[in-house]
Amino acid sequence: MRLPSLLALLGLTALLSAQAQTTGPDGDADAAARRALYAQCGAVEATALPQGVTVGVYRGTLGTQRVTLELTRGGGEQLSEHPDRYSYDRYGLDIALTRGRPTNRTAVYALAAVEAVFTGDGQVARGCLDLSADGTGLRGQWRSPDGRTRLPVTLNRVDAARVPLALPSSPGLLNLRSGDPYTFLKLDRPWQKVTGGLKEPLTGVTYPRVQGGSAALNAALQDLQLKLVTSAFDCRGGYGTNLQNGTDFTGSGTLSWQSASLVSLHEDAQYFCGGAHPDAYTSGVTLSARTGRPVALAAQPGAVWPALNAPKLQALYLAAYPSGGDTADCRDLLASAEGRAGDPLPYELYLTRAGLAVWPNFLPHVALVCAEVVTVPYAKLRALANPAGASFRDLYPR
The missing domain is CATH 3.90.640 (Actin; Chain A, domain 4)
Known part of the structure; x- marks a missing residue:
């Protein structure tokens, strides 16, 4: 039983449900809660990006920390997309942003994003991002809702297609670069060598490589590890919606058979991604030693x-x-x-x-x-x- 492929969608659905307009007896209460959330950052809800600010992936600094930020077409209103999000490069965990604009309606060029988390008292603002377009980049500040902490933010637009590969080229890595450049930028860094394989440094997910194996086989093993690492990010970050609940993910692949024609391994994971209980699975994978294709x-x-x-x-x-x-x-x-x-x-x-x-x-x-x-x-x-x-x-x- 693999980690459910809808894990990311479920986390996203929880976030969107908290933001969505509702009808019926609770509609007014939900709308009031959303207004209160944005008010903590001196903002109001908005779905469109302000003039001059474009969708895409940006990298730069928040204070002294390196960060990567993604703005999507719908800000997460479409279930096929992530919400706007960012992550600190040293951790890689997604922090969801709910899109808004400053209460001052004359500030048409400013994006007021709310860094929101769920607590026992509902959804609250943990940080406020005030960003404006600056050429092809973004400039502004991160501030705490009470205004006591303010940190400068400087971000530059990134074209992932021009970023050199830090990992060996593989179909899965290239698909990430074109289809999900934000995740690609988090993962495309040197991985640590361990006995018999490699460890992705941010999640600790390990996976085997075959010494002397074909390039196609080891590319397939890298792509399997990329999928497991992505699941770990999705689980542990929870898209920033529930970071205080101790989400965790531990996963690895273990080589169990190697012959002239076949390589076989088992993938094991233990995880808690929110909800009532932790979970676990074991998955079997067998590949052609020559082509790396599943057998x-x-x-x-x-x-x-x-x-x-x-x-x-x-x-x-x-x-x-x-x-x-x-x-x-x-x-x-x-x-x-x-x-x-x-x-x-x-x-x-x-x-x-x-x-x-x-x-x-x-x-x-x-x-x-x-x-x-x-x-x-x-x-x-x-x-x-x-x-x-x-x-x-x-x-x-x-």
């Missing part, structure tokens, strides 16, 4: 074990599931109809030296304690394998 292990034509479908996997999983102790409730859940569903396959799979590792990805959060990784020996799977497959001799040399 299917089961339940479809061309897979390593094309005849290994969900019902057979469920039977093999239950046979290898740890016995002893109070496992009856877990076995009932694992033997349920969800474990026999076929599309998508309700198990994460990856190769190990001992056999095929299987992890159930269909269990609800409250039952994750039952989700053990079990290993099915390759000998038990031989009759289900494709003997003409490119990887058959790697798994069954004799």
